[in-house]
Amino acid sequence: MPHTPPRPWHTVVLSPHFDDAVFSLAATLAGLPGPTAVVTVHGGAPPPGAPVSWWDAACGFSSAREAHRARVAEDAAALAMIGVEQIVLDHPDGPYADGPELQGLDAFLAGLPAGTDVWAPLGSNQTDHENVRLRASRALDRLGAPLPRVYADLPYTGHLPEWGTDRAGEALAKSPMCGLAYQELLRTHRTTVHHHLVPDDAQWAAKRAAAQCYGSQLAPVAADHGNFLSRTGPLRAELVWSLESAC
Numbered sequence: 001m002p003h004t005p006p007r008p009w010h011t012v013v014l015s016p017h018f019d020d021a022v023f024s025l026a027a028t029l030a031g032l033p034g035p036t037a038v039v040t041v042h043g044g045a046p047p048p049g050a051p052v053s054w055w056d057a058a059c060g061f062s063s064a065r066e067a068h069r070a071r072v073a074e075d076a077a078a079l080a081m082i083g084v085e086q087i088v089l090d091h092p093d094g095p096y097a098d099g100p101e102l103q104g105l106d107a108f109l110a111g112l113p114a115g116t117d118v119w120a121p122l123g124s125n126q127t128d129h130e131n132v133r134l135r136a137s138r139a140l141d142r143l144g145a146p147l148p149r150v151y152a153d154l155p156y157t158g159h160l161p162e163w164g165t166d167r168a169g170e171a172l173a174k175s176p177m178c179g180l181a182y183q184e185l186l187r188t189h190r191t192t193v194h195h196h197l198v199p200d201d202a203q204w205a206a207k208r209a210a211a212q213c214y215g216s217q218l219a220p221v222a223a224d225h226g227n228f229l230s231r232t233g234p235l236r237a238e239l240v241w242s243l244e245s246a247c
Contacts, residue, residue, distance in 0.1 A: 018075040026207040027199040043088035046096035053095035078213035120148040124156040158234025195240040
């Protein structure tokens with residue numbers, strides 16, 4: 001069953017998988033007025049006997065259960081480091097799930113008190129990330145709640161020369177490499193920058209330390225994204241938009 005909110009949070013950040021919110025927003029989250037929670041949507045245990053996925057095997061795990069236990073612990077350590085709460089929903093990750101439906105996310109959002117600020121991932125080049133945003137948007141609309149804010153999910157959105165500048169949104173709106181989800185969003189919504197942060201040295205050191213808690217993921221992510229923990233790499237800035245329907 002999904003986690004029942006024990007108390008009101010000021011901000012709830014939907015992280016599709018363990019590590020997405022920290023890679024994308026660690027410095028921002030550490031500075032938000034609390035309480036803040038990160039909700040990992042695809043955080044559920046794999047079914048008994050499930051073979052290890054190709055990704056978890058690439059991370060060095062020999063079983064699906066071992067991978068899940070380790071990743072929950074990595075996430076707890078990272079979130080404790082930046083001072084936010086860990087919530088884990090019971091949807092298994094894609095390779096272990098029966099389908100894309102996220103009823104537990106609907107139930108979780110329905111249990112939030114009015115006024116909770118919900119953030120969802122943009123979904124750059126990541127279908128499951130985009131599915132979380134779309135599902136959350138529909139659920140909040142049914143509840144009569146405000147639209148979620150949308151954050152640039154990293155490292156996927158950050159591979160732009162303009163990343164970390166005030167031209168990042170304009171560049172995303174034109175980029176065929178990492179801007180397709182943003183361009184799709186602009187067909188139905190107007191975006192306004194809610195928060196843009198280029199971490200200073202102290203904030204970057206804290207973010208890097210939190211990111212390194214996800215040790216099992218670092219080598220495979222680097223294989224796809226190069227030196228993504230470089231100070232000048234795709235994690236170097238954090239961007240959140242507010243939405244307004246264009247209709």
